[in-house]
Amino acid sequence: MTVRFTNRQSATEQSQPIPLTMKAQTIRPERYGQPQSAFALETVHVPSLAADECLVKVMAAGVNYIGIWAAQGRPIDVVALQEKNGESHGFHIAGSDASGIVVAVGAAVDDVVVGDEVVLHCGWWDEDAVSDQIMDISAKIWGYEINFGAFAEYTRVKRQSVLPKPKHLSWEQAASYMLCGATAYRMLYGFEPHTLKAGDVVLIWGGSGGMGSMAIQLVKAAGAIPIVVVSSEHKAKYCMSIGAKGTINRKEFAHWGALDNIEDSENYALWLSEARRFQAEIWRLVGERRNPNIVIEHPGEDTFPTSTFVCAPGGMVVICAGTSGYKGTFDIRYQWMRQKRLQGSHFANHQQCVELNRLITSKSISPCMTRTFDFEELPAAHQIILDNRESVGTFVIRIGSRYCD
Numbered sequence: 001m002t003v004r005f006t007n008r009q010s011a012t013e014q015s016q017p018i019p020l021t022m023k024a025q026t027i028r029p030e031r032y033g034q035p036q037s038a039f040a041l042e043t044v045h046v047p048s049l050a051a052d053e054c055l056v057k058v059m060a061a062g063v064n065y066i067g068i069w070a071a072q073g074r075p076i077d078v079v080a081l082q083e084k085n086g087e088s089h090g091f092h093i094a095g096s097d098a099s100g101i102v103v104a105v106g107a108a109v110d111d112v113v114v115g116d117e118v119v120l121h122c123g124w125w126d127e128d129a130v131s132d133q134i135m136d137i138s139a140k141i142w143g144y145e146i147n148f149g150a151f152a153e154y155t156r157v158k159r160q161s162v163l164p165k166p167k168h169l170s171w172e173q174a175a176s177y178m179l180c181g182a183t184a185y186r187m188l189y190g191f192e193p194h195t196l197k198a199g200d201v202v203l204i205w206g207g208s209g210g211m212g213s214m215a216i217q218l219v220k221a222a223g224a225i226p227i228v229v230v231s232s233e234h235k236a237k238y239c240m241s242i243g244a245k246g247t248i249n250r251k252e253f254a255h256w257g258a259l260d261n262i263e264d265s266e267n268y269a270l271w272l273s274e275a276r277r278f279q280a281e282i283w284r285l286v287g288e289r290r291n292p293n294i295v296i297e298h299p300g301e302d303t304f305p306t307s308t309f310v311c312a313p314g315g316m317v318v319i320c321a322g323t324s325g326y327k328g329t330f331d332i333r334y335q336w337m338r339q340k341r342l343q344g345s346h347f348a349n350h351q352q353c354v355e356l357n358r359l360i361t362s363k364s365i366s367p368c369m370t371r372t373f374d375f376e377e378l379p380a381a382h383q384i385i386l387d388n389r390e391s392v393g394t395f396v397i398r399i400g401s402r403y404c405d
């Protein structure tokens with residue numbers, strides 16, 4: 001698919017020389033741990049380009065939970081992974097969302113030119129990848145499995161990761177939506193026949209977060225019913241302001257965590273009564289006894305038993321993460337008897353990124369950027385998210401854009 005670029009910088013911007021070095025917020029193995037101390041501002045070399053890559057001057061970079069995984073060195077040791085892939089620098093530059101200006105292109109790039117104002121998606125795959133590219137053997141996530149991500153003055157991406165920046169957005173807004181938005185889009189539209197339809201009930205965990213805020217808007221825009229889980233009144237208000245039909249405070253329930261010891265009838269009865277109380281709250285918010293056709297799962301261990309229980313017969317639980325832990329447990333009786341689908345999902349393919357960008361460009365949905373940080377404050381921005389403080393929406397780091405004021 002050809003993507004049209006209509007935003008172009010002036011000749012002055014294009015003719016700016018590219019320096020040999022740049023400032024970057026790096027992660028090194030000896031600092032793996034809390035984001036506050038894992039990231040450090042360093043001067044490193046500007047990456048060189050392969051034939052199918054573009055060099056982009058980063059104007060703003062989005063903060064995502066994936067930066068926290070990279071900072072912690074788990075579940076993947078990102079620096080060791082580079083060594084395994086034959087490219088070792090001793091440091092990793094995370095960051096999987098950005099807006100910026102193309103400053104150089106590889107020899108094989110003929111549809112992106114220097115001066116294009118762009119947003120970047122984090123899908124990285126070979127030119128001859130299968131059509132659902134994120135399923136290809138070559139698929140990786142830029143900024144996580146691929147070094148020289150967005151948290152630097154310059155970044156390098158595959159040509160196919162470059163999309164036009166919506167003109168009505170600031171640099172910061174443009175850097176805030178692609179990773180979570182395209183992931184939510186795939187979860188809702190990527191798995192036939194369980195694709196989002198008007199009138200569907202959709203349960204969304206962590207509704208005020210990056211994924212949740214995009215999912216709420218996508219569900220609402222389709223004429224479906226977003227029922228959202230949060231952990232505070234403040235977050236509930238935010239979710240209602242962006243289109244939730246109703247919110248449930250998970251702090252009012254006590255059955256979270258892995259579903260252990262299912263044979264212990266007393267223990268199981270306690271779990272079941274809480275799960276049923278949670279389900280009744282969904283029905284109350286929907287206004288009738290209807291279970292979610294789709295459940296957008298990402299907390300994982302704590303919530304997976306409930307997700308699979310409340311999902312409608314013939315419905316789908318679609319999961320893209322295990323933030324609270326990787327031990328996925330559930331009562332399989334409800335799965336086979338009610339014929340529910342459990343579906344894994346990871347980022348998005350190219351077309352899904354294009355579709356998400358189209359919805360943003362047409363203002364059908366909006367970026368949920370709520371706060372900007374200076375480049376030096378990048379570790380603190382990640383720490384706030386890890387600590388799950390009262391943050392809502394997404395955070396963005398001002399890099400090149402701070403010189404535009």
Ligand SMILES: NC(=O)c1ccc[n+]([C@@H]2O[C@H](COP(=O)([O-])OP(=O)(O)OC[C@H]3O[C@@H](n4cnc5c(N)ncnc54)[C@H](OP(=O)(O)O)[C@@H]3O)[C@@H](O)[C@H]2O)c1
Binds near residue numbers: 230235320321345385
């Ligand atoms: N595979 C992929 O392609 C992909 C793409 C995007 C994101 N992800 C992953 O998805 C996860 C969420 O990302 P995000 O950007 O939405 O993060 P986020 O902005 O930090 O939001 C996550 C939300 O989850 C909720 N939460 C946290 N712990 C929970 C628990 N134990 N039980 C229930 N809810 C809990 C919190 O909301 P409340 O406290 O209000 O409930 C929090 O706001 C992360 O692990 C991220 O890495 C994966």
